[in-house]
Amino acid sequence: MTPVDVFVPFHKGLPPLRKYWRTLWERRAFITEYSRSELHEQHYDSVFGQIWLILNPLLLSAVYFILIVIIGGHSDKVRYAHLTACLFLFYLVANTLTGGVKSVTSGQRLILNTAFPRIMLPISATVIAIFRFIPTILIFAILRTVLGLPVGWELLWAIPIVVITIVFALGLAILISCINVYFRDIANFLPYLTRTFLYLSPVLWEASDLKPKLQTIEMINPLFPILDSWSRTVVHAQQPHLSSMLIASAWALLLFIFGTYFFLSREREFAVRV
């Protein structure tokens, strides 16, 4: 008779990937159920929750728009649309990070008592952030209709851009949730980190505003090509630059692969660390 499970000391490096994937796939219902329960808990399925979900990003973009008007940037309707659209996509990444960073450490009880692929936890955090992003797409669709922005088939580019953003955010969440096991104060630095990236990204300003001297920002900030392509597409209904799309995809894939490798090679010791 063959054993159902054999537990032996693990070697540094990745666990058997095929088996890992299979156990992860078997538990996909956990990810949906967990996201649903969390959203329910945050009252996103009640009327007031829905209203708040729509009001919150609108208020946020209104506040930043006031800021832009005061510091004297462009303040026409296109700028407002740009700000809103980019803010929404930026918050998809930021929410994934804030939800993801503690996903492993707060799942302590589950980790200590159940054998399961730990990567389910940051994935669930990402799914929750995606669910919170969906209503903002609808708001923006209404907004751009009201503002009379151009419409065209180029808008379809939004789909690959969102996919790239999700892969990027997922990679980040996986990486940072793992780092947080070893350094529990990472979560405290996170607000500063996201704030910095918000200002270094073409959200409050447009990519074309960037002074030549500051062009290195474009190179080091992975969100730059993502948000630039996003704005071109959903605000101006133009085709994004191919180079931006390629750079963005490269960043996203790299981060996802690196984060996953880092996580998988360490997750077996989480139970003695959390």
Next chain:
Amino acid sequence: MSNTVHTSGEIAVSVQHLGLTYTTTIDRRPTLKSRLKSMGRGTKQTQVIRALDDIMLDVPYGSVLGVVGANGAGKSTLMRVISGILPPSQGRVEVYGKVSTLLALGVGFSPSLSGRANVRLGGLAAGMSRQEIEDHFEEIADFAELGDSIDAPMRTYSSGMYARLAFSVAVTVRPDILIVDEALSTGDARFKEKSLEKIKELRSDARALILVSHALGTVKDICNEVAWLHKGKLIQRGKPDEVVDAYADFLHVRKSAVIDEDI
């Protein structure tokens, strides 16, 4: 959980030369700040604890293995290795069936969610299907006797209520191999009796039970075999009466009544 029928005597769990070391940071909470601070001074950050050392153990189907030992002997650690939560540092563990530990379903994972949601989530994480969980839910809720509290957030539960729910989940899902790690000590007398009945009932089925307990009376009563761990080593295993008596002698509490109380 599994449909294979095991015949009594067939091996369920085989533990071979198992060793486990914990490496922990001395700080309770590892932080970047403390790491940076200690880097300057070059102090060592980690501590190595040898929790299990060269353990050999077989558990056949149709038997109940009791595990006794002082606090910190490594009993819970051994159970975590058998259920696949902790990877061994040395040796090998073979498991011939589906394991469920008393707390294995991770119940209470998210304190802000209801008991119901936690049972679902814990079951899904352990690899059960939605259907399996729905099929068992009534039974779990009935056995736990939590009434309407099942829909209250778990942070409002008392430790006894926690233990009730966890026990109900573990015994209701009908695992091939059930591990009970003394989590009943918080239940009230009636629930304790009820769970003892349940364990006896499960014993008659073709499954393997591992019972970790400080209640030597209970261990003698329901186990076919007892293993005594001390400081990570297997000191003795054999007939319940012999091992328990040896252990009690070791503790010098043989005459005392306290040892018979809990499960």
